[in-house]
Amino acid sequence: MKLFKRTMLLLLLVICLAPFTVDASSYYGVISGAGVRVRKSVDSTDYYKLASSGEIFNMPDNQIVSPNAACTNGWYKVNYNGNTGYVCSNYLKVYEINNSDDSDGKTPTNDCEVSLQQAGFPSSYWNGLCQIKSAHPNWTFVAKKTDSSGNTIDWNMSVAAEASCGSNTISTKDDSMKDTSCTKATDSGYYPVSEKAVRYYMDPRNFLNEVNIFMFEKQDSSFNISHDQYQTVSSKIFGNSFLVNQIPDLPNYIRRASEQTNVNEAAISTRIKQELGNAKLTSGEYSGQLYSCVSGNYTTRYPSKTYNGNSLDNYYNFFNINATDGSNVTEKALIYAYNHKWGGTGNQAEDRVTSIVGGTNFLKNRYINAGQNTIYFQKFNIFPNTATSRYVNQYMTNIAAPVSESKISYNAYRDAGLLGANFEFIIPVFSGMNSTSSLAENISSNNSNSTSNQKPSVDAIVNNSGFSYSSGYMSHINPGTSVNDIKNALQGIAGDGNVTITNANGQKVDGVIGTGYRININGSSNETLIAVVYGDASGDGQINALDLLKIQKDILGTSGLNGSYKTAADASKDGKVNALDLLKVQKQILGSGNIEQ
Incomplete structure (x- = not known):
């Protein structure tokens, strides 16, 4: 279950008090512990404050002074x-700020590079953005270099804050992407991230391709796309998923929310x-308690669950707001809906609209209006309108969320035929960044000194292309996906890595x-x-009667399936091939119906 966490958790983890900006100091320290005292002197127990893990302080120098018994x-x-x-050196990680001129001195070689340089993008952004611009001349790229007070933000400082325990x-099998020293509780299958993971996922240059660029899409703009066109986008996003099966009028509800809030419908959807969108249908009903956030029947499915003696049935929370880490996440989300009157009137349609409008207003007021008007900024709050919110007020804790959300947006716009719209993308530029991205040096190898000609790992390429590894x-x-579409998506992340696709007999193929x-x-x-x-189950890339026959024979034992074909036959993903899979096919x-891929 992929849950996206809310602001309350982060308030305990990173900067939440005094504003932090880079001043003349060349050093800064990041607190590594909870309740660390910032003392008034090394010989006194008096202190200015108890600092939280991840809190950042400017430092006059990096010298250790006055060891004593304390x-x-x-x-x-x-x-x-x-x-x-004064902070005990045991609880402070010290970093040096790069105060050098970030201009790399590279001379543009074409009109696109000239325009990007004038817009404020370093040369390390040019190649990816110019490739996109060539394919989509109507798209505009805006460099975000300073916050509302005119402060530039140091790259390494931001990495340190986002990597705090x-x-x-992250959900990964790569141990180098996990912080094994952090004991903070997380959802099942998720782990605290390592600095390596932060350097990869937060570096915008790793995602300057046609698909992932949508993590930088400006959400408070309609790009001259009409409501009717957005209806098509919404239908492409949801497809024939359980949400639309449960709520056929969902795109219309989203349209009403967009009209009332001025947040574009694609962002809401x-x-x-x-x-x-990932609940699975098993044994005739959707599994996963998150389904209750939109079905309105939580306590009837879980009879012991009530709130202050009241039923949580007929309350709705489409955005999982307050579904934070720990247990009873769905109950927490529905209690939030109850307290905000998102339901309970007896008019199911209007209650659902109220919930979607309320959730969209939450997104708009808490994030978009606070300077977090892209998916990226809702994950990494680098340039907030208020300095005290930097590195906190982040919508989700899953560090890979912008990658998957950008894939959803891109696919929907593409399938709706709207990639020719006048999209605007707001892309962050940090001070003190290396001239090459963190792709090779942080994903390809456990060696932090790996060189720039190394390639990202295969699982990183696949997962960041919008597929699953x-x-x-x-x-x-999706059924009917072409070989070329797969190659192009993977190549966009793999860079120089070569992608080849063959059939089961080893023959190079095109088509589906x-x-x-x-x-x-x-x-x-x-x-x-x-x-x-x-x-x-037949391996022809389509879902048809031949697949029914293959699955039926496997169930009857007259012709067994093996390997990937057996896996594909388990359309319900419940770990076995049975009549339910026949029904889904x-x-x-x-x-x-639509099989969830």
Whole structure:
């Protein structure tokens, strides 16, 4: 279950008190502990404050002073509200700020590079943005270099803040992307992130491709796209998912929310899909308590769950607001809905509209109007309107969320035929960034000194292209997807890595990709993945009567399926092939259902 966490958790983890900006100091320190005292002197127990993990302080220098019984390793001096404070060196990680001129001196070689340089983008942004501009001349790129007070933000300082224990989580099998020293509780399957993971996911230059650029899409603009066109976008985002099956009028409700809040419909739809769009249908009902956030029948499905003696049935929370880490997340989300009167009137349609409008207003007032008007800024609050909000007030803790949300947006706009619209993208530029991105140096190898010609790992390429990687299989592939679409998506992340696709017999192919096809990504390793299209048990890339026959024979034991074909036959993803899978494939063929890939 992919849950996106809320502001309350982050308030305990990173800067939440005094504003922090880079001044003449060349050093800053990041607190690594909870309740760390900023003392008035090394010989006194008096202190200015108890600092939280991840809190950042300017420092006059990086010298350790006056070891004593209270801190045998010595003290660092920090600046606190114009005073000198002292923090035990055991609890402060010290970093040097790069105060050099960020201009790299590279001369533009074409009109696109000239315009990007004039817009404030360093040369390391040019190649990716110019490739996009060539394909989409109507798209505009805006460099965000300073906050509302005119302060530039240091790259390494931001990495340190976002890498503090518990600030971000990740679902990965790569141990180098996890912070094993952080013991903060996370949801099942998620782990605290390492600095390496932050350097990769926060570096905008890793996502300057046609797909992931949508994490920088300006959400408080309609780009001259009409409401009717956005209706098409919404329908593409939700497809035939459980949300639309449960609520056929959902796109109309979203339209009403957009009209009342001036947040574009794609932004609303993408967030709802990301939050609630992955529940699976098993045994005739949707599994996962998150389903209750939109079904209105929480306590009837979980009879012991009430709030102050009141039923939480007929309350709705489409954005999972307050579904924070820990237990009873759905109950927390529905209690939030109850307290905000998002339901309970007896008019189901209007209650759902009230919830969607309320959730959209929450998104607008808490984030978009606060300077967080892109998916990226809602994850990484780098340039807030209020300095005290920097690195906090972040909508989700899943560090990879912008990657998956951008894929949802791009696919919807593409399928609706709207990529020719006048999109505007707001892209952050930090001070003190290296001339090359953090792609190679932080994803390709456990060696932090790896060189720029190394390639990202295969699982990173697959997951960041909008597909799913697991145990040698690549899934999340829609039926009918072409080989070229797969290659282009992977190539956009792989960079120089070569992508080749063959059928099960090893023959290079074009046309539609099917289950059992081999995908070779020649990156940091030479790994061949096997494609899985759920429902496509025959391997032809389509879902049709042949798949019904294959699954039926497997169930009867007259002709067994193996490997990727067996995996694809499990259309319900419940770990076994049975009549439910036949039903799901049949509904897909008839157009009355859609297999979740």
